Amino acid sequence: MVWDAHGAGDVRDVREVPQADARTPLTAEEELRSRSVFATEIGAQLARQGWAVFPAHTPEERIRLFAVARIIEQRLGHRVEAVPEDICSMRFTVVGAAHEAGPAAGASGRLSD
16 A cells, blocks of 8 residues: 655545555456466466466466466366476376377377377
8 A cells, every 4th residue: 555645744634645656456256267267277277288387477477377277177177287388387197097208209199098
């Protein structure tokens, strides 16, 4: 919260200044929808190649993506590992499936059942 005092320090002249870059928290419904969309996008990439990288610039985004990994696990029936790849992205990997070795293995793009 930023405060801007106008006048000669008179308390009654203090007002809150809105910040343009302040984040607005998502509603519960918006959070569920965003997790579902992320799970669909990341899950599709995991199904194609067994791994995916997705941006995560804040701690809140990383927490959200850990929850997304659990959603994808339920959909795929395989364990999905989500780990920070660098300071601004998370790497998702299907564990215990044909793609476990990663992109260098020349995987077929399909998950084993």
